[in-house]
Amino acid sequence: MPKIVFLDTNTLGNDVVDQLEEFKKLGDVTFYDSTSPEEILTRVKDVSVIVTNKVVITKEIMLKCKHLQLVAITATGTNNVDLLAAKALNINVKNAVNYSSESVAQQTFAMLLSLVNGIYSYDQRVKSGQYSEESSFTWIGNSFSEIAGKRFGIIGLGNIGTRVAEIATAFGAEVVYYSTSGIARNERYKLVDKKELFSTSDIISIHSPLNVKTADFVGENEFNLMRKSSILINTGRGGIVNEPALANALNKGEIKGAAIDVFAIEPTPLDNPLLKINSPEKLLLSPHVAWASKEARKKLLEITYANIKEMKLN
Template sequence: MNIVILDGYTLNPGDLDWTAVSELGNVKIYDRSKPEEIVERASNAEAILVNKAVLSAATLSQLPKLKYIGVTATGYNNIDMEAAKKQGIVVTNVKAYSSASVAQQTFALLLALVNRVETHSQSVFAGEWASSQDFSYSKSPLTELAGKTMGLIGLGDIGSNVAEIALAFGMKVIAYRKHPKPVQGIEMVSLEALFKNSDVVSLHCPLTEETKEIVNKNSLASMKPGALLLNTGRGPLINEHDLAEALTNGTIAGAGLDVLSVEPPKNDNPLLSAPNCVITPHVAWATFEARQRLMQLTADNLQTFQNGSPVNVVS
């Protein structure tokens, strides 16, 4: 089988081994592929592995040999699914490979906001501790998480992991989900009650028409002035102009984001200049261990397709 990997650098920037995939056929790996390069590179491909490179209907129509697309991610909005189905192309994705890593990053963002470790470390290396009259000083208010309320919008694999960590920190956990069910240690509440009562709101729901800009001017206005917002889900869950305004006006105290509505962001994204906003470049999923799992599960998906019993099919 001829296998083409269109944007392999995302999954494997050089610290992983492609052997699990390369054993399955004749593999050609490209670190990145521009839109205009895809058809030529994949012209003989029977299988394509892709992370974020876009496979439009026009592109797929020029790939008559293509039988399989393996998405090396959970989301597959970069694939024209209707076109793939019409051409009889099987599309698979990988789920739940990074739940622990994303939960870890959620708390990394939260701790960056409440402890400001980097700020204080930079201060020490700038000589401020050596020149201080006191044995201890702080550059910003420090906040204890124990006793605070963590509000989770979404309670799937990642949200559940975040809940466990929050409980271990001694936080109270409340949650909103479209179809609530009892979960020990977690109080299920309405969306309005969650925004109103949470000290920390963390987004872990899928992006749908219903959840798009679920964080907006009205929901932000209902939050506590000292509340923090975290997003390791999808950027469009937040109206970024409304959030930037809320941070500037002190409507809420801070935000920690691993995702934005457009990635990479444009220079005029208002959050890039908003106060008390920590932003990381969509890396929550990308720990070494998570990418190792993703590599193996990607290979497993392709192998089951070759064996005639595909799994994790989304087409």
């Protein structure tokens, strides 16, 4: 019976335990909540399948795994596995794609609407009792703007970016996009260059992978191009937005606000400048959770199960 090891099940949540049990039909399975770099080799050296989300699998590790046939990644990104080494060693690497489009799109708009509409400040106004003391039936506060009629710029028009574009269109926004690969993705939306996207968009939403082309893609120069009334959303990948530059842009009022779900280092260090901006209400943060609706995680495990099953392990 092939040996299968899950190295970081805590990334999948506690509400999918029953689904994890299904993997026992495929072999002798061992589950670990998390795995430190020092523990990796001991846990994988005799297995046929490694299942990992964020645990890094290096060439050195794979060289010592004589029975390893597959590294199954419970994510879309493959940057935690040395792909060149795996190919040279004839080890299959399979990821999961298009499982979280609805989840990420939903969280993108949840964060955007909360930020744009000032939901927290209105909620607090009522719960604090201040609204009860008003002389008027309404308290407008700092007001909010509609998405309808705004230019909605998307960086990366893959499965998730396209779903965000569809929802933005339903709100009445004009959708434009920038292709980090240089390939036109969808004739329904206008393809623009980087300068036009940053200088003309009211809302910019990031949905591209992190690679050599997109690392620090949004920095000081881009914030200088953006409108003072514009909002940046990143539910794509940490490292695409330069975090010190974003903090500086918010502090200087170069943009109106930002919503960030992903960070250059995760979990976020306490000295991250985004945790110390002058006006915290301009910034909405979440802990890399946009991908993780229960439905998305269920689909992710279904894809991973199929990836292992179709290998016909020895």
